[in-house]
Amino acid sequence: MSQPVVAVVGPTAAGKSDLAVALAARIGGEIVNVDAYQVYRGMDVGTAKLPEDERGGVPHHLLDVLDVTDSATVAEFQEWARAAIAEIRGRGAVPVLVGGSALYVRAVVDAFEFPGTDPEVRARLEEELRTQGPEAMHRRLAAQDPPAAASILVSNGRRIVRALEVIEITGRPFAASLPAHASFYEDVRLIGVDVPRGVLDDRITRRVDRMWDAGLVDEVRELGEGLASSRTASRALGYAQVLAFLAGEMSEDEARDATVRGTRKFARRQDSWFRKDPRIVWLPYDAPDLVERAVGVSIASRLDQREWGGVDQREWGGVDQRE
Incomplete structure (x- = not known):
């Protein structure tokens, strides 16, 4: 194993x-x-x-x-x-x-x-980041994909650009690319x-x-x-x-x-x-x-639960893993 x-x-x-x-x-x-x-x-x-x-x-x-x-x-x-x-x-x-x-x-x-990348789209978005700033780009992302915007710091221009790039390339929300x-x-x-x-x-x-x-x-x-x-x-x-x-x-x-x-x-x-x-x-x-x-x-799976005093392995850590 x-x-x-x-x-x-x-x-x-x-x-x-x-x-x-x-x-x-x-x-x-x-x-x-x-x-x-x-x-x-x-x-x-x-x-x-x-x-x-x-x-x-x-x-x-x-x-x-x-x-x-x-x-x-x-x-x-x-x-x-x-x-x-x-x-x-x-x-x-x-x-x-x-x-x-x-x-x-x-x-x-x-x-x-990971979704692919498009150099032309990336270059254009990076130029917009440079001229508009991360706050404006983050507002744009929030309008297109609120869950993605919620997960990315306003100051993180690189990730904002990547999220907008994926949205433009795939036609889907960036959050949808997460598994x-x-x-x-x-x-x-x-x-x-x-x-x-x-x-x-x-x-x-x-x-x-x-x-x-x-x-x-x-x-x-x-x-x-x-x-x-x-x-x-x-x-x-x-x-x-x-x-x-x-x-x-x-x-x-x-x-x-x-x-x-x-x-x-x-x-x-x-x-x-x-x-x-x-x-x-x-x-x-x-x-x-x-x-x-x-x-x-x-x-856990490599031990008999009797070695743990009869405690159900699925309940370790205070969380019942069966739920």
């Missing part, structure tokens, strides 16, 4: 990385990063990338693979991640995906095929870290404070013009706000507050999208036996 593919998901600041490392250490796993920005070298503080000494000796994949001047499509990331998963499973280890981007997670674990929750792999286990909103808001504030204390502003300065000119990396939360501060567009306190507000909004969006996936088993972030529960979800 092939190894399952496990993914630890949930909003930013939920504690996914620590849980994923502890889980991987218990089940013989290796981590596959599915965070859109941890792939960039030098973007460490602002992405909360785990330092080497906090990875518990667990191998990590798809960290620090691009320069900030590089860009990559979700389709390219899908290819890299699936290759890493095949390599890990080939060694008999368990791939443990971790990240907060629902699009990246689904692109890897689901039967997700149903149909797994690409035979055995996928999705574990969600459940944090109440008030607690999460507080954790986000404290995380942003730690990032500032750890030198986020200096990190952005060191990345320099390469980051500032990047079409992708420069949009990351925290980095975009610090760039605005360094450009004199806001004060440092305003940049920090904007990062907190933007991250909270993003976390709510993440949580909303993950909640739509009925396959996710949600586990309380503060459960004293959180790692044990995650282990149970990950390896």
Whole structure:
């Protein structure tokens, strides 16, 4: 029997990385990063990338693979991640995906095929983005495809352009190009870290404070013009706000507050999208036996349930999987 593919998901600041490392250490796993920005070298503080000494000796994949001047499509990331998963499973280890981007997670674990592209349409839309700005383009997307607009940040011009391109090419809403929750792999286990909103808001504030204390502003300065000119990396939360501060567009306190507000909004969006996936088993972030529960979800089918004290495997994590 092939190894399952496990993914630890949930909003930013939920504690996914620590849980994923502890889980991987218990089940013989290796981590596959599915965070859109941890792939960039030098973007460490602002992405909360785990330092080497906090990875518990667990191998990590798809960290620090691009320069900030590089860009990559979700389709390219899908290819890299699936290759890493095949390599890990080939060694008999368990791939443990971790990240907060629902699009990246689904692109890897689901039967997700990307619509084609049209260079002329793309070029025209990018020129319109340049002249009109992302807010106007986002309003246009909202008029054509409200669900797609709801899932894309107003500041994310690249994704807005892509959504409008798909709509124009296919004649269908961009949201229609997203697959149903149909797994690409035979055995996928999705574990969600459940944090109440008030607690999460507080954790986000404290995380942003730690990032500032750890030198986020200096990190952005060191990345320099390469980051500032990047079409992708420069949009990351925290980095975009610090760039605005360094450009004199806001004060440092305003940049920090904007990062907190933007991250909270993003976390709510993440949580909303993950909640739509009925396959996710949600586990309380503060459960004293959180790692044990995650282990149970990950390896349930390979154990007799008597070994778990007679607990019905379909009810682990407080969610009855029969419903």
